[in-house]
Amino acid sequence: MRDGTKASRKDRQSAPQGGEYVIRKKTLGERLARDFRQNGTLYLLLIPAVLVVAIFSYVPMYGIIIAFQNFKPSTGFWNSEWVCMANFTRFFSSHQFGTILKNTLSISIYSLVAGYPMPIILALLLNQIRHEKYKKVLQTITYMPHFISTVVIAGMIVVFLNPNTGLYAQIAHLFGVAKPVDPLGQPKLFSSIYVLSGVWQHTGWDSIIYLAALSGIDVTLYEAATVDGANRWDKIRYIDIPGMAPTMIILLIMNAGGIMNVGFEKVFLLQNNLNLSASEIISTYVYKMGLIHQQYSFSAAVGLFNTVINFILLITVNTISRHVSETSLW
Amino acid sequence: MKQTHSLSEKLGLFALYFVSVVILIGAAYPIYFVVIASFSDPNALANGKVWFFPQEIFLDGYKKIFEYEPLWTGYRNTIIYTIIGTLVSLCVTIPAAYAMSRRDMMLRNGITIFFTIPMFFGGGMIPTYILMKNLNLIDNPLVLIIPGCFSVYNMIIARTFLQSNIPEALWDAARIDGCGNIRFFFTMVLPLSKAILAVIGLYVAVGIWNSYFDALLYIQSKEYRPLQIALRDILIANSMSMRTGASGQTTGMMQQRLRDLLKYCSIVVSTIPIMCVYPFLQKYFAKGVMIGSIKG
Numbered sequence: 001m002r003d004g005t006k007a008s009r010k011d012r013q014s015a016p017q018g019g020e021y022v023i024r025k026k027t028l029g030e031r032l033a034r035d036f037r038q039n040g041t042l043y044l045l046l047i048p049a050v051l052v053v054a055i056f057s058y059v060p061m062y063g064i065i066i067a068f069q070n071f072k073p074s075t076g077f078w079n080s081e082w083v084c085m086a087n088f089t090r091f092f093s094s095h096q097f098g099t100i101l102k103n104t105l106s107i108s109i110y111s112l113v114a115g116y117p118m119p120i121i122l123a124l125l126l127n128q129i130r131h132e133k134y135k136k137v138l139q140t141i142t143y144m145p146h147f148i149s150t151v152v153i154a155g156m157i158v159v160f161l162n163p164n165t166g167l168y169a170q171i172a173h174l175f176g177v178a179k180p181v182d183p184l185g186q187p188k189l190f191s192s193i194y195v196l197s198g199v200w201q202h203t204g205w206d207s208i209i210y211l212a213a214l215s216g217i218d219v220t221l222y223e224a225a226t227v228d229g230a231n232r233w234d235k236i237r238y239i240d241i242p243g244m245a246p247t248m249i250i251l252l253i254m255n256a257g258g259i260m261n262v263g264f265e266k267v268f269l270l271q272n273n274l275n276l277s278a279s280e281i282i283s284t285y286v287y288k289m290g291l292i293h294q295q296y297s298f299s300a301a302v303g304l305f306n307t308v309i310n311f312i313l314l315i316t317v318n319t320i321s322r323h324v325s326e327t328s329l330w
Numbered sequence: 331m332k333q334t335h336s337l338s339e340k341l342g343l344f345a346l347y348f349v350s351v352v353i354l355i356g357a358a359y360p361i362y363f364v365v366i367a368s369f370s371d372p373n374a375l376a377n378g379k380v381w382f383f384p385q386e387i388f389l390d391g392y393k394k395i396f397e398y399e400p401l402w403t404g405y406r407n408t409i410i411y412t413i414i415g416t417l418v419s420l421c422v423t424i425p426a427a428y429a430m431s432r433r434d435m436m437l438r439n440g441i442t443i444f445f446t447i448p449m450f451f452g453g454g455m456i457p458t459y460i461l462m463k464n465l466n467l468i469d470n471p472l473v474l475i476i477p478g479c480f481s482v483y484n485m486i487i488a489r490t491f492l493q494s495n496i497p498e499a500l501w502d503a504a505r506i507d508g509c510g511n512i513r514f515f516f517t518m519v520l521p522l523s524k525a526i527l528a529v530i531g532l533y534v535a536v537g538i539w540n541s542y543f544d545a546l547l548y549i550q551s552k553e554y555r556p557l558q559i560a561l562r563d564i565l566i567a568n569s570m571s572m573r574t575g576a577s578g579q580t581t582g583m584m585q586q587r588l589r590d591l592l593k594y595c596s597i598v599v600s601t602i603p604i605m606c607v608y609p610f611l612q613k614y615f616a617k618g619v620m621i622g623s624i625k626g
Contacts, residue, residue, distance in 0.1 A: 045515065048425070050444070061448075063454075073460070129346065129350060140612055141358050145360075148604075149542065155593055155596075164376075212619065291459060296456050303456060307451060311450060
């Protein structure tokens with residue numbers, strides 16, 4: 001309270017001096033000093049957040065240097081031997097490199113292609129429903145799977161797809177298949193299981209953002225379209241979709257930027273020895289090499305490779321989008 | 331309007347409701363099936379008799395689940411982590427969001443950049459693990475609360491909300507009356523931001539309730555394990571088995587059926603509380619997405 005009054009009194013005193021004919025621009029130091037006098041307590045509110053980010057997000061970035069070392073916990077950051085790119089070349093030349101990269105990319109591109117349009121379609125559909133109560137029920141039910149934890153989702157997949165006792169087996173029996181194959185034991189089915197369960201879980205929730213965009217569209221556009229004789233399809237085609245376009249582009253950029261970030265948790269939980277050839281992805285590999293086999297430097301290098309590719313992808317997609325559609329993240 | 335009653339329009343309406351009912355059933359049935367399966371006799375289940383209603387009500391699965399200690403230890407831990415974690419997170423996020431919402435703060439842009447970089451670039455799993463080790467956070471329950479207590483994404487949502495709901499004139503008026511930042515925050519901003527407190531609190535609470543990766547990496551002791559780790563043991567690692575019958579002898583097939591039953595029961599026990607509370611809180615969750623979608 002006290003510093004507020006003091007600051008405003010000082011302002012009044014300094015104003016005539018600074019405000020002669022030419023307003024002298026205050027130096028950075030002066031402006032900062034004034035800002036701290038006036039808003040110093042605001043910075044106090046920021047301290048916990050800044051500390052948490054500095055310690056838990058920035059300090060590990062410094063740890064990236066171990067990717068270029070032969071790091072041993074006993075010798076520490078400072079005394080570990082420098083090996084330049086050896087960890088990277090070892091990864092690129094390992095026989096698993098091709099498989100892991102292929103698995104990571106195929107799972108995530110499949111996710112993007114199958115998962116990206118679904119919320120848009122659902123939002124368009126929900127937007128057409130005029131019966132408010134029914135719409136509400138539909139929304140509540142389709143959002144629900146989003147709140148199920150990854151562990152439970154993976155557990156549901158495992159128990160449903162059990163070839164002897166699961167729901168999948170029952171359905172197969174209905175169609176006269178006595179001994180269905182085990183889908184989780186089939187490498188070629190792994191990405192479909194991963195992606196389709198993801199579509200089931202997240203489509204509803206992801207549609208909210210598009211519904212928000214649709215609700216922001218001017219009602220008079222629809223009225224004008226009706227007068228001009230447009231039908232339901234025309235309105236979707238010429239009003240709804242263009243109205244959602246900026247949101248669609250932003251989300252596409254974000255998704256494309258995260259293409260190398262296949263969710264670790266679900267893949268890890270669904271992995272077994274039979275499907276490993278299709279389910280080993282970069283993050284599970286980092287986990288195994290680093291924390292199970294204790295090869296800190298090697299797995300930090302693999303992780304860094306992943307981060308760098310992601311970063312490049314994000315920047316590329318954002319740049320393309322800025323040129324093509326004038327919508328971009330920054 | 332005559333066109334609205336044309337045949338094609340009617341067909342379109344029919345298709346709309348048909349497709350939406352299919353979606354409704356597709357979204358709900360897996361959850362519904364887990365519930366009815368958990369109450370059914372495992373043999374009826376395996377023989378394909380359970381489709382729409384539980385058959386031959388069988389509660390031994392639940393009996394066994396209620397006796398299974400690790401699940402309840404996990405439950406207790408998760409409740410504690412969720413409550414404390416959510417409170418800590420709100421105490422860190424909301425003040426920061428308010429400070430960031432003030433346009434007159436000079437270092438605002440610099441701090442925004444500081445917060446944004448980690449959203450796109452990070453040290454990765456191994457350096458983070460080493461950091462936790464050096465901070466003595468391995469196998470310490472605090473590791474599930476402190477490192478994740480500030481999410482930049484949540485801060486941006488809260489900042490956007492505060493920017494549009496706390497008019498700058500309010501602060502100007504308060505300042506002229508001699509009110510400082512801290513007092514303004516506690517007496518004006520907090521009471522006006524109950525909605526955003528609910529939104530962020532719910533996001534964080536669900537996140538902690540469902541999180542399993544951090545515990546997998548950093549927690550070893552059984553007594554600190556959260557619910558999701560206990561669930562993983564039951565659902566994925568098949569660690570729990572059950573014997574029935576006086577002889578205690580069960581065939582492999584029967585074992586598998588009972589194991590499945592226990593899985594259904596544990597899913598219900600761990601997930602249904604959230605499913606039941608959620609419809610009442612849905613508007614807050616959805617609100618968060620809406621606020622977040624406005625570019626701040």
